[in-house]
Amino acid sequence: VSGETVIFYLLAAITLASGAVVVTSSNIVHAAAALVPAFLGVTGLYILLNAEFVAGIQVLIYAGAITVLILFAIMLTEGGTGLGGRQRNEQAWAGAVVAACMAGLLIAVAGRSAWAPPPAGATPPSYTPGAIGQSFLRQNILVFEGTSIVLLVSLMGAILIARRED
Amino acid sequence: VLGLTHYLVVAALLFALGLFAVVTRRNSVTILMGVELMLNAANINLVAFNKYAAPQAMQGQVFALIVITLAACEAAVGLALVLAAYRTLETVYVDEINIMKW
Numbered sequence: 692v693s694g695e696t697v698i699f700y701l702l703a704a705i706t707l708a709s710g711a712v713v714v715t716s717s718n719i720v721h722a723a724a725a726l727v728p729a730f731l732g733v734t735g736l737y738i739l740l741n742a743e744f745v746a747g748i749q750v751l752i753y754a755g756a757i758t759v760l761i762l763f764a765i766m767l768t769e770g771g772t773g774l775g776g777r778q779r780n781e782q783a784w785a786g787a788v789v790a791a792c793m794a795g796l797l798i799a800v801a802g803r804s805a806w807a808p809p810p811a812g813a814t815p816p817s818y819t820p821g822a823i824g825q826s827f828l829r830q831n832i833l834v835f836e837g838t839s840i841v842l843l844v845s846l847m848g849a850i851l852i853a854r855r856e857d
Numbered sequence: 858v859l860g861l862t863h864y865l866v867v868a869a870l871l872f873a874l875g876l877f878a879v880v881t882r883r884n885s886v887t888i889l890m891g892v893e894l895m896l897n898a899a900n901i902n903l904v905a906f907n908k909y910a911a912p913q914a915m916q917g918q919v920f921a922l923i924v925i926t927l928a929a930c931e932a933a934v935g936l937a938l939v940l941a942a943y944r945t946l947e948t949v950y951v952d953e954i955n956i957m958k959w
Contacts, residue, residue, distance in 0.1 A: 699863060707867070707871065710875075713887075713891075739859075744918070745900075752925050753897070761890060767940055768886065780952055782881055789876065793873050797865070797873075798866050798869050801866060806909070826915045826919050834923060842929075845931075845934050849934050
């Protein structure tokens with residue numbers, strides 16, 4: 692067993708255990724806090740996949756910004772920790788069956804598919820921020836510009852929707 | 858040996874956890890947390906396919922970065938909607954937000 696495999700299973704266990712806390716905890720502040728180790732476990736998986744730049748962005752945006760945003764939303768709405776109210780609807784068993792079927796289907800398909808082997812011989816490029824930036828500004832320029840418009844529109848939309856009307 | 862399938866299985870399990878949160882949680886903020894987990898699962902798939910299926914291209918990582926950006930947009934707009942709904946309806950529980958249900 693190589694060290695990489697051990698680290699993979701450790702990171703997968705951290706991610707899935709924190710994810711289980713996120714979806715089952717009846718204290719929604721605990722659920723929001725458990726998002727952080729889940730996102731950091733995914734960050735570790737990105738590093739194992741040689742995607743260091745994506746890992747850095749994941750820490751900044753997910754573990755940093757989105758978790759804080761969710762905690763703000765919890766504090767600005769009713770109930771605080773949510774321990775007073777029921778947090779789960781009456782479809783818990785049906786939902787568990789649906790989620791388990793979905794996971795089983797995806798795992799079965801992933802296990803049965805004959806993925807094409809990676810092209811042998813050629814060494815893959817190093818995924819540096821510079822190389823990713825070149826990729827964004829050359830073959831992905833349209834997606835890049837489209838994303839920036841979506842960012843602007845969603846920023847204005849979020850301000851407009853959350854603004855108090857008076 | 859660590860392969861593509863290992864990552865796909867982890868991503869499938871994470872996606873199922875997010876799906877479970879989306880269909881069973883009552884609080885709209887926790888539903889958004891489930892959506893974030895599902896987006897993370899999709900991102901693991903994109904980056905893993907980048908490494909194991911097409912290492913010469915960078916499309917998988919570029920797409921993962923775009924998904925992260927759009928997830929930030931989704932969180933901002935979604936939480937703004939939650940705050941607006943809480944202000945007018947005084948609840949964040951999705952089964953009580955039913956004034957458009959006939």
